Amino acid sequence: MEKVSVSEVLTNNYTVQVATTEHLHLAEAICHEMEESAKARGTGIAKRSPEYLRDKIKEGKAIVATDDAGDFIGFCYVETWEHGKFVANSGLIVKPEWRKYGIAKAVKMRAFELSRTNYPDAKIIGITTSLAVMKINSELGYEPTTFSELPVNDAFWNGCKSCVNYDVLTRTDRKHCLCTGMIFDPEWEKNKAKRESEAIKEKQEEHEPWNFLKDVNVLERLKSIKEKMFLKMQAKRAERQAV
Numbered sequence: 001m002e003k004v005s006v007s008e009v010l011t012n013n014y015t016v017q018v019a020t021t022e023h024l025h026l027a028e029a030i031c032h033e034m035e036e037s038a039k040a041r042g043t044g045i046a047k048r049s050p051e052y053l054r055d056k057i058k059e060g061k062a063i064v065a066t067d068d069a070g071d072f073i074g075f076c077y078v079e080t081w082e083h084g085k086f087v088a089n090s091g092l093i094v095k096p097e098w099r100k101y102g103i104a105k106a107v108k109m110r111a112f113e114l115s116r117t118n119y120p121d122a123k124i125i126g127i128t129t130s131l132a133v134m135k136i137n138s139e140l141g142y143e144p145t146t147f148s149e150l151p152v153n154d155a156f157w158n159g160c161k162s163c164v165n166y167d168v169l170t171r172t173d174r175k176h177c178l179c180t181g182m183i184f185d186p187e188w189e190k191n192k193a194k195r196e197s198e199a200i201k202e203k204q205e206e207h208e209p210w211n212f213l214k215d216v217n218v219l220e221r222l223k224s225i226k227e228k229m230f231l232k233m234q235a236k237r238a239e240r241q242a243v
């Protein structure tokens with residue numbers, strides 16, 4: 001099996017796509033795997049019912065990876081808060097026997113594309129303790145952030161209630177927990193593109209040969225200042241000679 005790094009993947013081994021009604025029957029198996037993984041990690045996970053996952057699939061807000069037999073091997077879904085101001089690609093799961101082959105990366109990339117297409121102005125956020133997820137998010141352009149930058153409404157934080165560390169979050173007034181907050185801000189991206197093009201322009205100018213015509217106005221002014229100074233000096237000399 002080869003490692004992959006592209007968002008839409010169709011190999012001999014598996015397919016990654018936006019889930020359709022054909023995938024509704026996979027919801028139970030996905031939920032089961034989410035719970036088993038949470039137990040194995042000793043942490044919590046935003047607990048979701050098969051019904052909730054089926055709704056996400058019906059709304060076209062879920063990404064699924066399936067093997068050649070059509071069985072689920074990876075999954076995640078898109079959630080929104082504060083009227084689409086914030087979007088998260090949550091509930092990422094890959095079946096244990098399929099891990100470390102780039103499936104999470106492919107699923108997250110597809111979810112990211114879907115989120116950018118449907119909510120181009122939204123901030124894409126996530127909280128995680130998973131190094132794999134941090135790596136994937138960083139590659140997608142997320143940056144670490146404080147919890148104060150994340151949605152303020154209860155609906156977002158309610159997802160943490162099933163986590164074993166929930167008391168840490170409540171004790172700190174939702175300021176800190178074991179998870180790292182990450183955010184992709186489309187505004188940064190716009191500014192980044194602008195900064196990059198300015199930096200390229202500056203670099204090009206540094207290497208450009210001196211353009212005499214471009215600086216001609218400055219030179220003209222310099223010349224006229226020098227001429228005035230020279231004339232003043234001559235006038236003073238003539239005054240001194242006359243005395």
Ligand SMILES: CC(C)(COP(=O)(O)OP(=O)(O)OC[C@H]1O[C@@H](n2cnc3c(N)ncnc32)[C@H](O)[C@@H]1OP(=O)(O)O)[C@@H](O)C(=O)NCCC(=O)NCCS
Pocket residue numbers: 037091092093094095098099100101102103104105106127128129130131132133135136
């Ligand atoms: C986390 C999880 C989704 C990763 O799935 P995966 O398909 O194995 O991940 P990928 O193969 O796409 O790996 C992506 C990157 O993370 C790295 N990675 C994968 N598992 C890792 C681990 N356990 N520790 C550190 N890095 C890891 C990979 O090496 C890769 O990095 P690279 O791009 O530098 O090579 C999977 O382990 C899982 O389902 N875990 C249980 C549920 C979970 O923790 N979900 C996340 C909740 S926020």
